[in-house]
Amino acid sequence: MKVVKFGGSSLASGQQFEKVINILRQDQNRKVIVTSAPGKREETDTKVTDLLINYATLTIETKPTNIVTEQLFNRYLEIANHFGLEEDKLQTIKEKIENLQYEKFENNDYLMASFKAHGERLNAKLMALILNHLGIRARFLDPEKFGFYVSDSANNAQVLDETYANIEALNLTDELLIVPGFFGITKDHKIATFSRGGSDITGAILSKGFHASCYENFTDVDAIYAANPNTVKNPYAITKMTYRELRELSYAGFSVFHDEAIIPAIEANITINVKNTNHSELPGTLIVPEANFEPENLVTGVASSDRFAALYLHRYLLNKEVGFTLKLLEILYRYNVSYEHMPSGIDDLTIIFDKSQLTNFKIKQLCQDIKATLQPDEMQWINDYAIIMVVGEGMRDNIGVLDRVISPLAQNNIGIHMINQGASRISVMLGTRQADANLAIEHIYHNFFS
Template sequence: MKVVKFGGSSLATGEQVQKVFNIIQADEDRKVIVVSAPGKRFSGDIKVTDLLKTYADQTIAGDDTTNIVLTILDRYQAIADFFGLKENKIIPQIKQTLLQLNRVHYPSFDHLYAAFMGHGELLNAQLIAYILQEIGQPAGFISPTDLGMIVAGSPRAARLDAASYERMHNFQYNPDKLLIVPGFIAYTNDGYAATFSRGGSDITGAILARGLQADLYENFTDVSAIYAVNPSIVPHPKSIEKMTYREMRELSYAGFAVFHDEAIIPVIEANIPINVKNTNDPTAPGTLIVPNQAITPTYPVTGIANDDRFAALYLHRYLLNREVGFTLKILQILASYNVSYEHMPSGIDDMTIIFDKSQLTPTIKAHISHDLYQTIAPDELEWLDDYAIIMIVGEGMQRNISTLNKITDALAQANINLPMVNQGASQISTMLGVPVDQMNEAVKVIYEAVF
């Protein structure tokens, strides 16, 4: 049995939905279908999820929401019209649900946003199930709660209650009927809507693959494979046929857009392979993501990822390595401002702490600097806001000791500075810190050096 997730671009129009139906019908093992909200139809278009956020904003502000409701409804109406469903029960039902959203009392604005934005997937799943039934395909909408999924935590960053897996294991479904499940949205024990964080529909798909003990988790998007590097930086890069879970996680963390790095944890824990495929080219093999032990590396490097969302704090103090509790004092200061760190490479007298800069404001940085001067008295302290990270990842790097030399030599010849080089603890990755304005050129140089 396969759990199959379709992204927003795969479901943006009636034409795209027809492609999805063709894919489903081409393989009888595709039984559980996880759907996203309709995405962008063209450059400059607005995703339904973003339209729902506008609806939530206007509701909170007390504005007239008539136009935004009609705009959202039109997106679903256009898909229904493509299949000739001029007179149907589903569109009035969707309209009523949309109108009801701003008549409900929510415990907080976060609960309100979760309910509004999660309905993009929920309404699309209901629409897809209805259309399938109308064209003669046995299918039914099923809510996450009916499957046994219960979540807790923040309304907009929900986490799965671990007991949900046992409930999903015991779920009985008709193998002759497709299950259409909304991604992104789930419900708490109290019945409140909640949404997963970034990559929410991917998280739902991975949870269901594990919970329903799927043989394969297929994730359909708008690319025919995962590429070894960002195609907007290096034209026509090498595609990746097969990679390991930990390669995918390392690359996702540092900028690969295919998966948020947390999204595939459920299938990793269950050792379920993932196949990333293209809705617009479904016969292409795509990229297979497999357990760490299920691959023999062909190349030292599998992929190169980059991201400029980071900031760094450089500290210098003589003999910092000899002071017991030195790092603990720093971490306690960061924790007091609810700031987590990403990496902390250090030397005998120096330390660089790397952060996701979305956590930092000028005020927080000033407070951290003040407390550090008071507590550890550094000889030097400098914030580096112009900071990008490049991650070079590959299972084969463990057995190819010359790879890093090739990379650093090539960067030196290109006159690209490396403020930081950090060999990953996993031994399958190397992290480089570079100035933001040299990031893209550095990625090109590294790609040429290793591929």
């Protein structure tokens, strides 16, 4: 039995819906379908989720909403028309769109969460209607009805353990179960959304709950690549990789999954298959457990992200001062700031941060507090910072990999600010200037794959 998730680009139009339905017909093991909201039909188009955010904003500001509600319904109507489904069959979808603005919410966070979630919710209903119209037995599965429970956090929900028992209690028959992604229901019946990778998380949770043999994730790329195609021309397509390779690469910017999105599937040791809706005949990329994995290459992938910043501290005899790091961590705790890495020397310490949790004001206050408390001889905030991850299960048992990572950078005058090799020995992390990151990726990639 397979759980199958389709992304927004896969469900953006009637033509894309048709491809999805053909994919479902090709394999009877595809029993549970997770829908995203309709995405862009072309580059200048607007995603349904963005239309819903606009709708929510207009509702909060008590401004007219008739134009956006019409735009929203027309997106679903256009898909239905492609299959000859009469407009009156979409009456409940139309009414739900129009009446959302009149519902009562605890606060604006829950209002926004509920509006956004309806992109997936209504698309799942539409999918079930179309499949039954075509003679394919399908049932819309409402998260509230079967108990897809999440924590009480409007836009940062976490699945509750009892949800898995509720999923296990569902009976699988010859009909397809159509489940909306991205959201769940709190114990007091409010809609709450996942923060990142929403529909991917739903698919992973359902895969674990149903004990699926495979979790298929259909998107708009043929495979996961060894490097970003925007950085490296025609990069190697990865046929198989491990969970931890994907997690390491996702940390540095691999965009197929957010690194936390597939944890439920990882916990259940379920194979994940990333495939392309537009080229479903291609094998895609398999993501598998580490046990008995045989790597095809020394390095599996190279990725970078510029979402980082660093604070450099220098103080003579720093290594002799008891409690220096404790004082630093106490300051970070007061500001509710986590750090990513802390490489150090005998007189130096660098703290690397994810910039998404920081504002300019918080950075200023944090630096002032650290300077006053720790009195470093030198302190520098480095905003121009990128992290590069070189990852591969094949690196673990081979000597000289680090030299092959670093030597092409030295040959091309690319400076390295930090080096860290993970304890698992399947990854090397480098810190560079943001302007050097893409060039570094190219040289490292070609040193291993050319």
